[in-house]
Amino acid sequence: xxxxxxxxxxxxxxxxxxxxxxxxxxxxxxxxxxxxxxxxxxxxxxxxxxxxxxxxxxxxxxxxxxxxxxxxxxxxxxxxxxxxxxxxxxxxxxxxxxxxxxxxxxxxxxxxxxxxxxxxxxxxxxxxxxxxxxxxxxxxxxxxxxxxxxxxxxxxxxxxxxxxxxxxxxxxxxxxxxxxxxxxxxxxxxxxxxxxxxxxxxxxxxxxxxxxxxxxxxxxxxxxxxxxxxxxxxxxxxxxxxxxxxxxxxxxxxxxxxxxxxxxxxxxxxxxxxxxxxxxxxxxxxxxxxxxxxxxxxxxxxxxxxxxxxxxxxxxxxxxxxxxxxxxxxxxxxxxxxxxxxxxxxxxxxxxxxxxxxxxxxxxxxxxxxxxxxxxxxxxxxxxxxxxxxxxxxxxxxxxxxxxxxxxxxxxxxxxxxxxxxxxxxxxx
Amino acid sequence: xxxxxxxxxxxxxxxxxxxxxxxxxxxxxxxxxxxxxxxxxxxxxxxxxxxxxxxxxxxxxxxxxxxxxxxxxxxxxxxxxxxxxxxxxxxxxxxxxxxxxxxxxxxxxxxxxxxxxxxxxxxxxxxxxxxxxxxxxxxxxxxxxxxxxxxxxxxxxxxxxxxxxxxxxxxxxxxxxxxxxxxxxxxxxxxxxxxxxxxxxxxxxxxxxxxxxxxxxxxxxxxxxxxxxxxxxxxxxxxxxxxxxxxxxxxxxxxxxxxxxxxxxxxxxxxxxxxxxxxxxxxxxxxxxxxxxxxxxxxxxxxxxxxxxxxxxxxxxxxxxxxxxxxxxxxxxxxxxxxxxxxxxxxxxxxxxxxxxxxxxxxxxxxxxxxxxxxxxxxxxxxxxxxxxxxxxxxxxxxxxxxxxxxxxxxxxxxxxxxxxxxxxxxxx
Numbered sequence: 001x002x003x004x005x006x007x008x009x010x011x012x013x014x015x016x017x018x019x020x021x022x023x024x025x026x027x028x029x030x031x032x033x034x035x036x037x038x039x040x041x042x043x044x045x046x047x048x049x050x051x052x053x054x055x056x057x058x059x060x061x062x063x064x065x066x067x068x069x070x071x072x073x074x075x076x077x078x079x080x081x082x083x084x085x086x087x088x089x090x091x092x093x094x095x096x097x098x099x100x101x102x103x104x105x106x107x108x109x110x111x112x113x114x115x116x117x118x119x120x121x122x123x124x125x126x127x128x129x130x131x132x133x134x135x136x137x138x139x140x141x142x143x144x145x146x147x148x149x150x151x152x153x154x155x156x157x158x159x160x161x162x163x164x165x166x167x168x169x170x171x172x173x174x175x176x177x178x179x180x181x182x183x184x185x186x187x188x189x190x191x192x193x194x195x196x197x198x199x200x201x202x203x204x205x206x207x208x209x210x211x212x213x214x215x216x217x218x219x220x221x222x223x224x225x226x227x228x229x230x231x232x233x234x235x236x237x238x239x240x241x242x243x244x245x246x247x248x249x250x251x252x253x254x255x256x257x258x259x260x261x262x263x264x265x266x267x268x269x270x271x272x273x274x275x276x277x278x279x280x281x282x283x284x285x286x287x288x289x290x291x292x293x294x295x296x297x298x299x300x301x302x303x304x305x306x307x308x309x310x311x312x313x314x315x316x317x318x319x320x321x322x323x324x325x326x327x328x329x330x331x332x333x334x335x336x337x338x339x340x341x342x343x344x345x346x347x348x349x350x351x352x353x354x355x356x357x358x359x360x361x362x363x364x365x366x367x368x369x370x371x372x373x374x375x376x377x378x379x380x381x382x383x384x385x386x387x388x389x390x391x392x393x394x395x396x397x398x399x400x401x402x403x404x405x406x407x408x409x410x411x412x413x414x415x416x417x418x419x420x421x422x423x424x425x426x427x428x429x
Numbered sequence: 430x431x432x433x434x435x436x437x438x439x440x441x442x443x444x445x446x447x448x449x450x451x452x453x454x455x456x457x458x459x460x461x462x463x464x465x466x467x468x469x470x471x472x473x474x475x476x477x478x479x480x481x482x483x484x485x486x487x488x489x490x491x492x493x494x495x496x497x498x499x500x501x502x503x504x505x506x507x508x509x510x511x512x513x514x515x516x517x518x519x520x521x522x523x524x525x526x527x528x529x530x531x532x533x534x535x536x537x538x539x540x541x542x543x544x545x546x547x548x549x550x551x552x553x554x555x556x557x558x559x560x561x562x563x564x565x566x567x568x569x570x571x572x573x574x575x576x577x578x579x580x581x582x583x584x585x586x587x588x589x590x591x592x593x594x595x596x597x598x599x600x601x602x603x604x605x606x607x608x609x610x611x612x613x614x615x616x617x618x619x620x621x622x623x624x625x626x627x628x629x630x631x632x633x634x635x636x637x638x639x640x641x642x643x644x645x646x647x648x649x650x651x652x653x654x655x656x657x658x659x660x661x662x663x664x665x666x667x668x669x670x671x672x673x674x675x676x677x678x679x680x681x682x683x684x685x686x687x688x689x690x691x692x693x694x695x696x697x698x699x700x701x702x703x704x705x706x707x708x709x710x711x712x713x714x715x716x717x718x719x720x721x722x723x724x725x726x727x728x729x730x731x732x733x734x735x736x737x738x739x740x741x742x743x744x745x746x747x748x749x750x751x752x753x754x755x756x757x758x759x760x761x762x763x764x765x766x767x768x769x770x771x772x773x774x775x776x777x778x779x780x781x782x783x784x785x786x787x788x789x790x791x792x793x794x795x796x797x798x799x800x801x802x803x804x805x806x807x808x809x810x811x812x813x814x815x816x817x818x819x820x821x822x823x824x825x826x827x828x829x830x831x832x833x834x835x836x837x838x839x840x841x842x843x844x845x846x847x848x849x850x851x852x853x854x855x856x857x858x
Contacts, residue, residue, distance in 0.1 A: 225803030
């Protein structure tokens, strides 16, 4: 962790934004091959890649009822209750995002509607290994469920013994996932996009993954819908002299422990805070399981930016447009009004990021790498589709026909003009 | 135009969906070079490419006030009124899409909100030449305006004499576009994405374009937001024996005249309709300016599919998920309920596609190539961003702390757990 002078180190911002770019030739070719193979050979290809990458030959990809029951038995009652509480909070928040279709009835002989309907079938990718998080299951499946998606399919790579972490299966059961398949990586994404003998083709794929998964999602996008391609996670904390450096240090560390690419940034207009936080990080680091990851992440993408005033701090915030923004100042409810771009904003000293990651209700899938300028947290909107409906009566079309014909002719599209005229016997053949 | 048996010609659907895939190496390399050049050399690069591709050296890229006034003077009063009426209809329909931010106040000490705010600055691409359509200006700019976007920038390639089609400028004025620049192609997209001396960087780019434009949009996506990459346009008409073959022929032609890649498809359960429509097309073709384009398009991607009953027709509709769907049957209001996937549905014989293209109010930018399975017409949603807001009081965090800590520990993220504990003096250092 070091103090940087943003006016002199412009490169820091570029370095930050560039973390998420996928431009690796080798990964590119491998993923192309995997997708092609799965399209050609279906389940056979999936099983071979599972052997290669996950180290086991599976008979069945589908998780059985017995495995589900076993997993729930192996999850502590406390954790099941915690996940259920989290589910309720997530549902409450996301239900407010539901929208109805609407219709306009104009002049009694025109009907215009926007139909809002759920996607038919959705696929959720859940990473395995160290990044197998039950919270990810809840955050992806629940908005789909609320949208009314008819079938939610989940895929996740198995452990070498063929099992899946019990809390992942428990979360899937709590969230209402319909089917779970043991397959990960680019091969899993290809299976969801094109279907195989055992895995059904879906309409959209959401969920995080490693670089192979991200690349595969990018490649199948257009054949199926995808959510954002999330870059590495990031937090920005804006603090004044009233903030508690212990809390700041803890929250920066909690971000940095995700992976070595994660970015943890403090912006403060009170220079002594910079030193206090650096000291606190050293102390707290001792208590962290993933100490080595935290150290590397803070070295690479950690930064403390000292500004001359709050207004300057806000400029930094808005230039970065962070995924997570914590406001640890005396008046967070005033400060947040100046925030133009952020995925989620955490207000005040008892709203650490972890509250949002697991529990509060808003989604933890958020726009990274400054994309909060134009994109949004995952939500119910990501699992619906809209269709327009247009009905004109004969008299309605007659009233408007001259305007439509004139615009069509201005555009040089006589076929369009004729399609109106022909209905009133006005095409001269 | 020919009759195809969909059960035997499975390839037809694949051919249809594959029209939109951009996999051309040469275009790819050219676009990479152009984007790099514009990033390095700004306006200088823009002017050189404009010389190369549009055939003139420009002094100023910005369209002046005088040029705007001149353009409006050169547009007929009738057309100005038509475009204004269209604008009013588009506004009325899209205003219903506006949504408010919401907040949940839980147990008096938790606040959760979803803020909905407009994008700051948006760029709209409008093609030049034969595809310079004033309706495109309205359909892209008006939803942005309604969303509350602060600045709408439009770019479009100039004619060889340095002018822009008057009705394009008039439509921009009517729709409330803030600034217009004379630049097109991949260079224009690069300018909007990264900014140059004269063109400001935007947050999102929307609007149609040729393959260079589409490829450039795909490449800058992530640095800026983009709307869908639209494939060639398509119509599917579902007709029973009650339909008027003259209207069907006219509407198929109106789709086919867009370009040689456009697809016009009739699905009918009444075989004689197939022959009647083919005859009508031959007759009506004589009256069309773009006859050659229509012929080629119908040859390549035109098709009449004869089914044994309406239910089978509906299966074809849903397998294709067309951009435009016309229902020319005796009971369109019953039939549409069976439609799972479509961009826009036109009901009954006086609602030809052209009504929606220009005038009725719903957007004419619609999902193509079967992407209506998971994507939606352009609308106000495309010009807003959402941000989550989370406030927990000390007592609120205390009530939930055990749950949050337990989930964090299950995920192996002790830093997350500590960020909660540290606030209650529970981290042992």
